[in-house]
Amino acid sequence: MSAITVRVPAKVNLQLAVGPLREDGYHDLVNVFHAVSLFDEVTAAEPFDVNPSAAPLGIRVEGDLAGEVPVNDDNLAVRAARALADRTGRSYRADLLIRKSIPVAGGMAGGSADAAAALVACNELWGLGLPREDLMEIAADIGSDVPFALLGGTAVGTGRGERLAPLETAGVFHWVFALADGGLSTPRVYGECDRLREEAGVAAPTPAVSEALLAALREGDVRALGQALSNDLQPAALALRPSLANTLAAGREHGALGALVSGSGPTCAFLAESAERAHELAALIKDVDGCRSVVTASGPVPGATVAG
Numbered sequence: 099m100s101a102i103t104v105r106v107p108a109k110v111n112l113q114l115a116v117g118p119l120r121e122d123g124y125h126d127l128v129n130v131f132h133a134v135s136l137f138d139e140v141t142a143a144e145p146f147d148v149n150p151s152a153a154p155l156g157i158r159v160e161g162d163l164a165g166e167v168p169v170n171d172d173n174l175a176v177r178a179a180r181a182l183a184d185r186t187g188r189s190y191r192a193d194l195l196i197r198k199s200i201p202v203a204g205g206m207a208g209g210s211a212d213a214a215a216a217l218v219a220c221n222e223l224w225g226l227g228l229p230r231e232d233l234m235e236i237a238a239d240i241g242s243d244v245p246f247a248l249l250g251g252t253a254v255g256t257g258r259g260e261r262l263a264p265l266e267t268a269g270v271f272h273w274v275f276a277l278a279d280g281g282l283s284t285p286r287v288y289g290e291c292d293r294l295r296e297e298a299g300v301a302a303p304t305p306a307v308s309e310a311l312l313a314a315l316r317e318g319d320v321r322a323l324g325q326a327l328s329n330d331l332q333p334a335a336l337a338l339r340p341s342l343a344n345t346l347a348a349g350r351e352h353g354a355l356g357a358l359v360s361g362s363g364p365t366c367a368f369l370a371e372s373a374e375r376a377h378e379l380a381a382l383i384k385d386v387d388g389c390r391s392v393v394t395a396s397g398p399v400p401g402a403t404v405a406g
């Protein structure tokens with residue numbers, strides 16, 4: 099096969115419980131991931147340039163957001179492809195093309211998604227046949243959110259978020275995402291969370307999964323799910339980007355069943371009762387100050403999957 103395309107979803111965090119800062123610089127989490135139907139596509143192709151001195155991994159990005167994505171060795175898709183090749187101990191080549199739709203630095207794990215997609219695409223292109231468990235291990239070395247982008251669905255992540263257990267869910271949930279201008283740096287938001295806790299004299303709690311959230315997911319109870327959504331990083335994201343409070347308030351006023359910052363933000367997520375209500379809600383919040391654009395999506399959807 100000379101080119102493989104993989105479709106990979108964004109995520110929203112249904113619960114993000116953040117524990118104390120660990121010695122390795124990460125926080126222990128209970129991270130309930132939910133994959134939604136907003137996708138990037140990554141194509142890995144045999145290189146056009148057969149010159150042996152050319153870089154083994156080429157990278158291009160297409161789409162309105164392309165200017166915000168690094169097109170060098172820092173790109174998470176390139177890092178993933180290199181880690182996969184290193185694992186085999188052989189030198190492989192590929193040209194990677196990302197068709198970007200997931201917001202960049204938006205708290206929806208778009209970079210992690212591209213890394214997961216590159217692992218699946220290159221595993222196929224290079225005929226490696228590595229099992230999913232091996233891809234999961236490489237994924238966890240690249241970033242805490244990368245294993246979930248491989249898995250998809252709805253899952254609880256513990257440790258730094260990389261140790262996953264799939265969750266049972268019923269039905270389809272409908273979402274509106276309000277995208278903001280500019281991103282928020284994930285380490286900066288975690289740092290602000292620690293700072294706010296220290297300032298308030300509050301010790302970081304031991305993270306625990308919400309039983310109400312698990313029951314709502316199991317029963318497909320959208321109202322109960324709306325009530326159970328939570329994000330410990332939200333106060334930090336709001337401190338760094340105060341305009342998000344307006345966006346969240348607008349969604350609640352217009353009938354969202356739940357409203358929260360997605361992960362480290364600044365994307366805000368709103369849960370709607372139905373696909374129709376999601377479209378109505380999107381139209382009502384799209385002109386709120388600080389909101390660049392809105393998209394609707396549903397979940398859960400599968401993780402990184404070869405297209406076609």
Ligand SMILES: C[C@@](CO)(OP(=O)(O)O)[C@H](O)COP(=O)(O)OP(=O)(O)OC[C@H]1O[C@@H](n2ccc(N)nc2=O)[C@H](O)[C@@H]1O
Pocket residue numbers: 111114123124125126127129204205206207208210240241242243244257258259284285288360361362363
């Ligand atoms: C917050 C979350 C929620 O799902 O994602 P985003 O909302 O940014 O997409 C994740 O925890 C982000 O995961 P990911 O983006 O893969 O982060 P990593 O590359 O592993 O780590 C980047 C940095 O974030 C901080 N970090 C990350 C994970 C974690 N459990 N504790 C942390 O403190 C550390 O400062 C780390 O150096």
Ligand SMILES: Nc1ncnc2c1ncn2[C@@H]1O[C@H](COP(=O)(O)OP(=O)(O)O)[C@@H](O)[C@H]1O
Pocket residue numbers: 166167168172173174175196201202203204205206207208209210212213281282284362363
């Ligand atoms: N393929 C990629 N797509 C998006 N961002 C990338 C990619 N590779 C590296 N990055 C870098 O990672 C940062 C965080 O990316 P992203 O995963 O989109 O955000 P978040 O962690 O908020 O979900 C970006 O600011 C960008 O510099």
